[in-house]
Amino acid sequence: MTLENEEGQAPQGSDPAVAEMEDRLLRVAADFDNFKKRAARERNEYIALANERLLKELLPILDDLERALDAVGQHEEATVEEGVRLVHRSLAALLERNGVREIATEGKFDPHVHEALLSQPSEAEEGSVIDVVQKGYTLGDRVVRPARVVIASAPESDG
Amino acid sequence: MTLENEEGQAPQGSDPAVAEMEDRLLRVAADFDNFKKRAARERNEYIALANERLLKELLPILDDLERALDAVGQHEEATVEEGVRLVHRSLAALLERNGVREIATEGKFDPHVHEALLSQPSEAEEGSVIDVVQKGYTLGDRVVRPARVVIASAPESDG
Numbered sequence: 514m515t516l517e518n519e520e521g522q523a524p525q526g527s528d529p530a531v532a533e534m535e536d537r538l539l540r541v542a543a544d545f546d547n548f549k550k551r552a553a554r555e556r557n558e559y560i561a562l563a564n565e566r567l568l569k570e571l572l573p574i575l576d577d578l579e580r581a582l583d584a585v586g587q588h589e590e591a592t593v594e595e596g597v598r599l600v601h602r603s604l605a606a607l608l609e610r611n612g613v614r615e616i617a618t619e620g621k622f623d624p625h626v627h628e629a630l631l632s633q634p635s636e637a638e639e640g641s642v643i644d645v646v647q648k649g650y651t652l653g654d655r656v657v658r659p660a661r662v663v664i665a666s667a668p669e670s671d672g
Numbered sequence: 673m674t675l676e677n678e679e680g681q682a683p684q685g686s687d688p689a690v691a692e693m694e695d696r697l698l699r700v701a702a703d704f705d706n707f708k709k710r711a712a713r714e715r716n717e718y719i720a721l722a723n724e725r726l727l728k729e730l731l732p733i734l735d736d737l738e739r740a741l742d743a744v745g746q747h748e749e750a751t752v753e754e755g756v757r758l759v760h761r762s763l764a765a766l767l768e769r770n771g772v773r774e775i776a777t778e779g780k781f782d783p784h785v786h787e788a789l790l791s792q793p794s795e796a797e798e799g800s801v802i803d804v805v806q807k808g809y810t811l812g813d814r815v816v817r818p819a820r821v822v823i824a825s826a827p828e829s830d831g
Contacts, residue, residue: 534693538700545704552711556718561812563719567726568772569816571763572809578760579807585753593752594744600759601737604730613727648738650731653720657728 567611574603608650616649616660618642626651628659635665726770733762767809775808775819777801785810787818794824 581596616626622640630646637643642662649660740755775785781799789805796802801821808819 528687528689530687530690531693534690534697538693538697541697541700541704545700545707548704548711549707552707552715556711556715559715560718560722563722564726564770565811565814565816567723568767568770568811571730571767572817575760575763575767576806578756578763581756582760585756590749590752593749593756597737597740597744597752597756601734601741604734604737608727608730608734611723611727647735652724652727655724657724658731 570607574600574607577603612652613657614651616651616656618645618649618660618662622662622664626656626659628661629664630661632664632666634667634669636668637665639665639667641665729766733759733766736762771811772816773810775810775815777804777808777819777821781821781823785815785818787820788823789820791823791825793826793828795827796824798824798826800824 577596577600581593581600584592584596618627620641621638622629622642626649627642628649633643635643641664642660643665644663645660646663647658647661650657736755736759740752740759743751743755777786779800780797781788781801785808786801787808792802794802800823801819802824803822804819805822806817806820809816
């Protein structure tokens with residue numbers, strides 16, 4: 514067969530070069546297919562694992578809250594207050610460790626990170642933030658929650 | 673050039689069938705490569721998004737904790753206690769919503785989900801759980817944290 518082909522007109526697909534190419538093409542296509550399936554599986558696993566890590570970090574905070582709750586039941590005020598401080602510190606540290614940052618509210622209103630709830634006549638510079646109703650937070654480049662603020666309008670004239 | 677090749681000895685790679693195969697192979701390889709790059713990028717985005725959703729859910733809990741902390745500073749005991757109950761309820765609900773379940777500790781010791789810290793002579797059935805030092809939790813099929821327990825050994829004989 515091989516000798517005949519070298520002399521005669523090689524039909525498409527039985528030329529050794531074509532056959533080799535076809536073989537490589539099939540293998541690359543099969544690898545691609547396997548990769549796609551594995552990628553889909555891994556994506557779900559990564560999401561589950563990412564969540565698991567965070568959820569696991571919350572368990573000691575739940576433990577501390579349950580201890581504070583027991584102290585509430587037993588009217589141990591000092592223990593309750595200590596518990597609140599501890600839980601707050603732990604949760605704030607967890608958020609910080611995971612890249613959550615508080616949005617600054619000093620100075621001028623910034624529509625990218627602030628949400629103006631209302632404006633009030635004020636001696637402060639017009640358009641500056643004069644009160645924070647709810648703190649805002651970023652995660653990396655993203656605003657997870659804008660800071661909800663009150664901004665200064667011009668002072669009311671007495672005349 | 674093309675006409676000459678059709679008559680003469682076609683060098684490998686300029687045979688139209690081989691050239692077409694090579695072309696397809698290159699395209700599949702390029703698609704594969706692009707897919708791999710996109711998959712890696714998407715994986716990181718999915719992890720970031722999964723985390724972002726959870727971190728965002730924690731912000732109202734942090735708000736409530738800060739209100740409780742203010743009440744601590746102002747010695748408003750009733751508000752502090754109410755705050756602890758509220759924060760505990762919210763965090764427990766968040767964990768529940770995200771698939772975290774408390775591990776049952778009634779009855780027999782189960783090495784798959786329990787960790788025995790010590791055994792104590794007890795009237796209870798030997799090998800049963802008699803105390804829980806730290807609650808355990810599962811997430812789906814996985815043990816996020818085993819329940820740390822005390823198990824019953826045979827009662828000490830008086831003789």
